[in-house]
Amino acid sequence: TQLLEQSPQFLSIQEGENLTVYCNSSSVFSSLQWYRQEPGEGPVLLVTVVTGGEVKKLKRLTFQFGDARKDSSLHITAAQPGDTGLYLCAGCPNAGNNRKLIWGLGTSLAVNP
Amino acid sequence: DAGITQSPRHKVTETGTPVTLRCHQTENHRYMYWYRQDPGHGLRLIHYSYGVKDTDKGEVSDGYSVSRSKTEDFLLTLESATSSQTSVYFCATNDRGQGYEQYFGPGTRLTVT
Numbered sequence: 001t002q003l004l005e006q007s008p009q010f011l012s013i014q015e016g017e018n019l020t021v022y023c024n025s026s027s028v029f030s031s032l033q034w035y036r037q038e039p040g041e042g043p044v045l046l047v048t049v050v051t052g053g054e055v056k057k058l059k060r061l062t063f064q065f066g067d068a069r070k071d072s073s074l075h076i077t078a079a080q081p082g083d084t085g086l087y088l089c090a091g092c093p094n095a096g097n098n099r100k101l102i103w104g105l106g107t108s109l110a111v112n113p
Numbered sequence: 114d115a116g117i118t119q120s121p122r123h124k125v126t127e128t129g130t131p132v133t134l135r136c137h138q139t140e141n142h143r144y145m146y147w148y149r150q151d152p153g154h155g156l157r158l159i160h161y162s163y164g165v166k167d168t169d170k171g172e173v174s175d176g177y178s179v180s181r182s183k184t185e186d187f188l189l190t191l192e193s194a195t196s197s198q199t200s201v202y203f204c205a206t207n208d209r210g211q212g213y214e215q216y217f218g219p220g221t222r223l224t225v226t
Contacts, residue, residue: 033214042117042203042217043156088156092212099212100171105155 003027004091004104012110016078021107023089024071029102030094032072034063037086037106069094079111116140117218119204125224132191134221136204138184144207145187146215147171147179149200156203161211162187194225 007022023032031050035043047056049065049072056063060083062075076083089104116139126132136145147159148171158171160179168179176198178190191198201222205215 030212040220042205042220045214045216048214099210100158101212101215103156105153 004089004102006087006089006104006107008107009105010108010110012112013079015080015111015113017111018075018077019079019109020073020075021087021109022071022073023091023104025091025102026070027091027102028069028094029091030069030099032065032069032089032091033101034072034074035088035090037088038084043086043088076109079109081111081113084109084111117204117206117216119202119218119221121221122219123222125226126194127226128195129193132194132223134189134191134202134204134223136187136189136218138187138204138206140206140208140216141184142206142208142216143184144210145181146205146211147177147187147189148203148205149173149198150203150220151200159189159202163210191223194223196225199223199225 005024033048034046037043047063052067052069054065060077064073086106086108088106090101093099118137120135146161148156150156157173159177162168162181180188201220203220204218207213207215
């Protein structure tokens with residue numbers, strides 16, 4: 001069974017701090033997606049990484065896909081209260097005819113003013 | 114963002130009653146999905162559709178059925194609701210298939226008493 005483990009599970013920081021959250025697996029993925037979910041809403045896609053070693057930036061958010069395409073990280077610089085939410089990663093398996101997304105359990109981030 | 118709406122947004126029902134949740138999309142996406150989200154379990158796929166009248170089971174399909182008579186509508190029915198089906202239900206859509214970026218509705222919070 002393919003799993004995606006996210007860490008930390010919970011994170012509470014002050015406004016202005018930097019943070020990194022991780023999404024790890026022992027399996028290879030053809031692509032990996034990051035979503036943010038705010039309370040009472042559905043997940044919203046932030047980015048998709050496809051190539052091993054790829055780095056993508058979205059304003060203060062930096063996403064990296066591991067060289068072996070087994071892991072990914074999300075770094076937030078100078079966090080703001082608006083970054084508060086549940087961050088989910090989801091991977092597309094590298095093999096198989098009917099490849100279903102594998103979801104992590106998420107990192108719940110609280111940024112305090 | 115895909116135009117995806119879910120109805121109702123909140124529902125309280127009694128054990129043993131049938132319940133139908135509706136997902137409506139305006140993006141003409143071929144694929145539609147129903148998930149449930151529970152603490153400690155994350156997002157779990159219930160059923161999905163790959164076209165009108167074409168549906169298949171996900172990982173937690175017992176006690177649920179679906180129907181898709183039009184491209185834009187995907188219905189999830191709890192045949193006889195149980196307390197274990199208390200959850201937040203999300204509909205998602207895309208036009209590339211299961212392993213690709215998905216666009217989520219706002220969710221339905223269902224409580225079975």
